[in-house]
Amino acid sequence: MVNPRAAATLEVDWGSMMASAQDGNADAYRRLLAELTPWLRQYYLRRLPAAATDDAVQDVLLAIHEKRHTYDRSRPFGPWLAAIARYKWIDRLRSRKREASEPLNENLGMPDHEDTVVAQSTFRRLLASLKPAQAEVIRLVKIEGYSIEEASKSSGQSVSLVKVNIHRGINRLTSAIRKAHDAD
Amino acid sequence: MRIESLVERLSADLRPIRPRSILREAAVLFILGLVELAAFLAMGFMRPDMPVAMAAPSFWWKLASTGLIAVLGAGVAIISIDPVRSPRAGLRWMLACVAVIIASGWLIDAAHYGLSDLITRLDWAHGVQCVWKMVALSIPPAIAFTTLIRLGAPTDRAGTALAAGLASAAWGAFVFVFACPSDDPLYIAVWYTVGCGIVTAMSRAAMLKLSRW
Numbered sequence: 001m002v003n004p005r006a007a008a009t010l011e012v013d014w015g016s017m018m019a020s021a022q023d024g025n026a027d028a029y030r031r032l033l034a035e036l037t038p039w040l041r042q043y044y045l046r047r048l049p050a051a052a053t054d055d056a057v058q059d060v061l062l063a064i065h066e067k068r069h070t071y072d073r074s075r076p077f078g079p080w081l082a083a084i085a086r087y088k089w090i091d092r093l094r095s096r097k098r099e100a101s102e103p104l105n106e107n108l109g110m111p112d113h114e115d116t117v118v119a120q121s122t123f124r125r126l127l128a129s130l131k132p133a134q135a136e137v138i139r140l141v142k143i144e145g146y147s148i149e150e151a152s153k154s155s156g157q158s159v160s161l162v163k164v165n166i167h168r169g170i171n172r173l174t175s176a177i178r179k180a181h182d183a184d
Numbered sequence: 185m186r187i188e189s190l191v192e193r194l195s196a197d198l199r200p201i202r203p204r205s206i207l208r209e210a211a212v213l214f215i216l217g218l219v220e221l222a223a224f225l226a227m228g229f230m231r232p233d234m235p236v237a238m239a240a241p242s243f244w245w246k247l248a249s250t251g252l253i254a255v256l257g258a259g260v261a262i263i264s265i266d267p268v269r270s271p272r273a274g275l276r277w278m279l280a281c282v283a284v285i286i287a288s289g290w291l292i293d294a295a296h297y298g299l300s301d302l303i304t305r306l307d308w309a310h311g312v313q314c315v316w317k318m319v320a321l322s323i324p325p326a327i328a329f330t331t332l333i334r335l336g337a338p339t340d341r342a343g344t345a346l347a348a349g350l351a352s353a354a355w356g357a358f359v360f361v362f363a364c365p366s367d368d369p370l371y372i373a374v375w376y377t378v379g380c381g382i383v384t385a386m387s388r389a390a391m392l393k394l395s396r397w
Contacts, residue, residue, distance in 0.1 A: 024200030033191040058190055063397060065194045067337040069201045070266060083267040087339040091396075 015077035022068060033061055036081065043085050046122065048092065060088050090174055096142070097170045126173050134169030137162045209262050209332055213325070217254075220324050221359050229363040242292055242367040246376065249285040250358035253380075254325075256281060257351025261329055264344040265336030271343035278350060286373060293369035305368050311375040314364060318379035322356030326387045333395045341395045342388075349387030353380035 014032055021029035037057060044056040063084050071080050127135045133155070140151040141162070152159045237243045260274030329348035338344035357376050366372065 021198065022201055022203055024198060026195045026198040029198050030191060030195035033194060034188075037187055037191070054187060057187055061187070061190055061194065063337070067267070067397065069204050069335075070337045071203065072266070073203065075268075079268045083339050084337065087267065087337075 012077075014081070015073065018068065018071050018077055019073040022071070022073070033064070036061070036064070039081075040085060044089070047089055052092070056088060056092060059092075060085050063088060090177070093170070093174060093177075097167070126176060129176055130169050130172055131165075133157060133161075134165045134172070137165045138169045138173075141166060204266075204336065206262055206266075209265075210258070213258055213262075213328060213332075216324060216328050217355060217359075220321065221362070224321065224359050225362060231363055231365050233365075234362075237367055240367045242289075242296075242369050242372065243361075245285075245289060245292055245369065246364070246367075246372050247358070247361045249289075250354045250361060250376070252281060253278065253285075253354035254351050254358050257347050257349075257354055258329075261344055261348035261351055262332065264340060264347060265333055265338050267337040267339045270340050271338075271347045272340065275343055275347055278347070289369040289373050293373075296369075302370065305370050306374055307366070307371060310366065311371065311378075314360065314366075314375045315379040315382065317363070318353075318356045318360045318376070319383055320356070321359045322352045322383040322387070325355040326352040326383070326390075329387070330391050330394055333391055334397075337397060338395060341392055345388045345391035345395060346384070348391055349384040350380070352387050353383035356380075356383060 014035065017028045017032035017035075021032060040057045040060050041053055044053045048056055064081070067084065071077065127138065130138070136155050137151050137157065140146045140154060141148060146154065148159055148162050151157075152162045155162065157165065231237060256274065256278050260271050260278065263269050263274065264271035326349070329352055333341075333344060333348060357380055360379075364372075
């Protein structure tokens with residue numbers, strides 16, 4: 001458990017490191033990126049399959065680098081970082097939606113992998129908020145790796161209905177995630 | 185690439201950058217607006233009966249309406265380029281303004297013209313020309329907004345693209361007001377809505393695609 005005062009101090013430090021980085025201080029920037037890496041890893045371990053975590057972290061580090069001029073040094077650093085991390089997470093979810101079918105990595109659901117289990121249970125909870133027909137085809141196609149046609153046969157839904165239900169389901173998931181974040 | 189080497193590479197070629205400034209971006213857009221308006225008038229497009237037109241309430245209605253939407257849209261777009269700011273509340277205000285504008289136009293129309301000769305008043309031939317001129321005048325602001333959005337980091341790209349599309353459309357319409365020969369609220373409501381609708385839809389689609397980061 002992170003002490004709130006320590007977290008606030010850390011955030012102020014990150015903010016001043018980013019301000020120095022904007023002025024061209026490479027050492028402060030290197031320290032900042034190195035300190036952000038574990039935070040980002042933890043963030044994505046709770047939201048993505050473990051195998052996708054490092055890619056997501058690198059993606060955010062690159063985004064931070066390219067968009068560092070958008071950080072306003074008069075404001076806290078934490079919300080800026082969290083907004084970029086969340087944007088990249090949603091972007092990743094959307095990219096996965098565009099891919100027709102993608103079998104998930106075998107590491108997902110390994111009983112001895114705590115972070116993966118947390119991510120999976122979060123995902124299961126989100127799935128439960130969908131209509132049963134949407135949740136069923138998302139589980140079949142996106143988690144278990146069935147093709148659209150196989151999911152259609154297994155669920156008794158037509159091929160086009162499977163596509164529509166996946167599309168609507170993922171939109172609902174994205175919006176649920178967005179709302180949950182806003183509520184936080 | 186390993187994360188550690190990425191961190192090394194990013195910090196190795198670090199250069200000082202100028203933090204983003206909302207005021208600077210607003211000033212750039214304002215100057216671009218003035219330049220476009222001045223160039224448009226200098227090319228001789230101003231309507232010849234301007235002093236007479238300025239006496240009609242509908243002239244001020246269309247000028248104020250398009251100007252208000254352009255300013256609001258530009259404000260919402262610029263603010264929402266920041267990753268921590270959402271354009272949604274601003275868009276709701278813009279939609280409320282559009283509703284008030286249409287309702288006030290209807291009141292001006294009903295008070296002055298009655299409801300006869302609707303088709304004649306629409307004046308298709310001029311209307312289509314107006315639409316294309318508005319679309320052409322919206323291109324410079326649309327390019328400016330696209331550049332700003334690509335430089336920024338909007339996290340609600342659809343909302344930001346919509347606000348910028350609306351602002352570009354209203355901006356083009358605002359400049360066109362100085363050349364538009366019609367002060368008929370029905371004509372303005374229909375053809376300005378068509379022109380602004382086309383620009384908004386096209387700009388939103390293009391900016392949404394180009395703003396990915």
